[in-house]
Amino acid sequence: MIIFIMRNPERRSFPLSLIPANVFFGWWLLVLGSLILAVGSGVLYHGFTVFFLPLKRDLALSSASVSLLYGAARLEGGMEGPLIGYLIDRFGPRVVIIGGAATAGIGLIILSTVNSFLSFFFVYIFIVSLGYNAGFFHPVYALVNSWFIRHRGFGFAAVGAASSIGGMIMAPFLSYLILNFGWRVGAVIGGLLIMGVAIPAAIPIYRCPEKIGLQPDGRPPQDPKDQEEGTPTNRLDPADFSVREALHTLNYWLLFSAISLRILVTVALIIHFVPLLAWKGMSEAAAAYLVSLFAFCSIGTTLATGWLGDRWSKALLCSLGVLPTVVAMSVLILSQPGDALFAFPIGLAVTAGTIPLNWALIGDLFGRRSYATLRGIMAVGYGIATFASPIYAGWVFDRTGSYQKALFSFIVAQTLGALLFGVLYLRSRRGGKIGKEAAV
Numbered sequence: 001m002i003i004f005i006m007r008n009p010e011r012r013s014f015p016l017s018l019i020p021a022n023v024f025f026g027w028w029l030l031v032l033g034s035l036i037l038a039v040g041s042g043v044l045y046h047g048f049t050v051f052f053l054p055l056k057r058d059l060a061l062s063s064a065s066v067s068l069l070y071g072a073a074r075l076e077g078g079m080e081g082p083l084i085g086y087l088i089d090r091f092g093p094r095v096v097i098i099g100g101a102a103t104a105g106i107g108l109i110i111l112s113t114v115n116s117f118l119s120f121f122f123v124y125i126f127i128v129s130l131g132y133n134a135g136f137f138h139p140v141y142a143l144v145n146s147w148f149i150r151h152r153g154f155g156f157a158a159v160g161a162a163s164s165i166g167g168m169i170m171a172p173f174l175s176y177l178i179l180n181f182g183w184r185v186g187a188v189i190g191g192l193l194i195m196g197v198a199i200p201a202a203i204p205i206y207r208c209p210e211k212i213g214l215q216p217d218g219r220p221p222q223d224p225k226d227q228e229e230g231t232p233t234n235r236l237d238p239a240d241f242s243v244r245e246a247l248h249t250l251n252y253w254l255l256f257s258a259i260s261l262r263i264l265v266t267v268a269l270i271i272h273f274v275p276l277l278a279w280k281g282m283s284e285a286a287a288a289y290l291v292s293l294f295a296f297c298s299i300g301t302t303l304a305t306g307w308l309g310d311r312w313s314k315a316l317l318c319s320l321g322v323l324p325t326v327v328a329m330s331v332l333i334l335s336q337p338g339d340a341l342f343a344f345p346i347g348l349a350v351t352a353g354t355i356p357l358n359w360a361l362i363g364d365l366f367g368r369r370s371y372a373t374l375r376g377i378m379a380v381g382y383g384i385a386t387f388a389s390p391i392y393a394g395w396v397f398d399r400t401g402s403y404q405k406a407l408f409s410f411i412v413a414q415t416l417g418a419l420l421f422g423v424l425y426l427r428s429r430r431g432g433k434i435g436k437e438a439a440v
Helices: 025-044 048-058 063-091 093-111 117-135 137-147 152-181 183-202 243-247 250-271 273-279 284-309 314-321 323-334 339-353 355-366 371-400 404-429
Strands: none
Touching (some): 025 093, 025 117, 025 137, 025 152, 048 063, 048 152, 048 183, 048 273, 063 117, 063 137, 093 117, 093 183, 117 137, 137 152, 137 371, 152 355, 250 323, 250 339, 250 371, 273 339, 314 355, 314 404, 323 339, 339 355, 371 404
């Protein structure tokens, strides 16, 4: 990945005089981060499912083979997570976003030229996914965590809602391009959009408010002698952990496991979204519009849970929030083609609404100092989980012609994830064992 494009990524500063002085600069960065995630996740996260069946037909692949592409991409993202997290904590999010967006965009354009599964696999995994995994969710969430404490729940919800907005727009747009002009045209347009939007949006980004003499949430400036210049202050955080300290707490591993189980299920369902509905008798075009419905509903649920997360327990909301997907999968197993299928995107959207709270919990529990690295280490766990689950779902369908057994397995995993979030909530209720005294 093109990551060391600037020796000092903070040296080329954005002209702050262009920004109104009466508006906290963090809110502007939140808008830019939202724009970056909207285009990146709209094309490469929500949009992948509309490529699924055309790729399967064009390259003569099985469902398991197409699932392998996405599963391997998630595994690659997990393996690179700790390194990317370290680079974000060391150099700031700006350079990582620019390098990742350039790599992913160029990779999509190259992808449009391939004609075999092996060449598609190589380009998609080692160029497109490498850039996407590095340049979008990791650095944008780290940016929000650095600039907000009191409004952290809303900040994470805002960028999460932007991801859903991107999916709502890009899924039907890409579906139109693919069905009318082929998936190769869709890949080229997607690559150009990513580079044309994400790279310019990353230029004004600063790693933390202290770098330009501000404080998180727009609070009054702190006495300079109480902080090191240009680094996140520790005094405003109720918890501030080094990587080593966080890894020695039970709460970190509870959160690690709960997030991995939640992602194991939701990623597989999103990747197989259109094939699942086609299995139930829905057309590909109609299923693509339900992807848009899912993304649209996710906007409201994400903003609502973000607002609630700044007032109620994030762990409790995460625990309750995964249960609608259990209901939705049950309805999908039992339903016939018809209106009942609408329960699937709606239930999945409720769970998707709690996703930003998963990542906000890392900041609440462990502070700002090592956020990106701690999130990157978690990526190893959920990378392995999301490597296996889409392939498993595709394999089950190839063998049986049905997703029923896979959905039963996902119901069990999602319920276990809800229980682990519940344990984290109960631990905080029993005396707030969230600090460094909670070491294993």
